[in-house]
Amino acid sequence: MLIDIEPLREAPLNQSPFDHIIVPGFIRQDALESVHKDYPSVGKPGSYPVASVECGPSFEQVLQEIQSPEMTGAIEEKFEIDLTDRPTMVTVRDRCRERDGQIHIDSKGKLITVLIYMNPPWEESGGRLRLLRGPGNIEDYTAEVPPNEGTMLAFRCTPDAWHGHKPFEGRRRAIQLNWVVGESYLKREQRRHRLSAFLKKFKAA
Numbered sequence: 001m002l003i004d005i006e007p008l009r010e011a012p013l014n015q016s017p018f019d020h021i022i023v024p025g026f027i028r029q030d031a032l033e034s035v036h037k038d039y040p041s042v043g044k045p046g047s048y049p050v051a052s053v054e055c056g057p058s059f060e061q062v063l064q065e066i067q068s069p070e071m072t073g074a075i076e077e078k079f080e081i082d083l084t085d086r087p088t089m090v091t092v093r094d095r096c097r098e099r100d101g102q103i104h105i106d107s108k109g110k111l112i113t114v115l116i117y118m119n120p121p122w123e124e125s126g127g128r129l130r131l132l133r134g135p136g137n138i139e140d141y142t143a144e145v146p147p148n149e150g151t152m153l154a155f156r157c158t159p160d161a162w163h164g165h166k167p168f169e170g171r172r173r174a175i176q177l178n179w180v181v182g183e184s185y186l187k188r189e190q191r192r193h194r195l196s197a198f199l200k201k202f203k204a205a
Contacts, residue, residue, distance in 0.1 A: 002031040002058065003065045008074050008152070016142045017133045019156040021078060026116060026152035027062065034058035036149070039118055039173060042094035047176065049190060050090045063090060066114070066177050075112055075179070079156055086111060086179045087186045096127060096172035101165035103135050106178075109185035110157040114177040117147035126168030129153065135162050147172055 003026055011021045027035060038056025042048055050063060065071060067088045076083050106113050115129070122128065130141035145153050155161055157178075180186050 023152040027150035047091040103164035118173040122146035126166040132162040
């Protein structure tokens with residue numbers, strides 16, 4: 001396997017400011033080079049459904065492994081949540097705009113968000129995801145996650161799960177996996193992402 005489930009199983013569940021776990025080394029050290037090589041070269045900001053981008057075999061394997069029953073079971077156990085028959089949705093990011101990362105919570109249709117970062121050791125002050133006590137102040141945080149390669153962050157999507165990062169512009173690669181409430185929500189989000197991806201390509205033309 002290219003991912004390592006054991007650090008996920010062993011990571012403590014932090015409840016401040018909301019339920020989350022941080023797992024360095026989630027993608028195995030000896031797999032990083034091949035995953036980097038096979039990561040989709042989107043070259044533009046925004047989130048893209050994995051079905052709309054081209055990627056290599058190592059990246060495809062990561063996608064399969066993070067949506068496997070073993071991964072789902074580990075998340076269920078960690079967050080004490082039943083994800084039976086809950087669909088998954090995966091998007092990728094390649095680049096970040098200065099306006100990205102504003103404080104927000106994820107939509108009500110999402111149950112669990114998993115972010116897997118794929119960047120060299122992060123030197124910048126911007127682009128480090130902060131888990132916030134509220135919506136009003138990016139400096140009022142209890143945890144900060146630099147988007148270093150192989151690091152995973154998972155959190156429960158609740159009305160108080162505020163997060164964001166200070167401005168950064170440039171390459172900031174991240175895989176986002178969500179378990180969502182149902183197929184209707186998934187199809188709606190897939191349509192929205194497809195339209196957004198099409199419009200981005202049209203603007204770039």
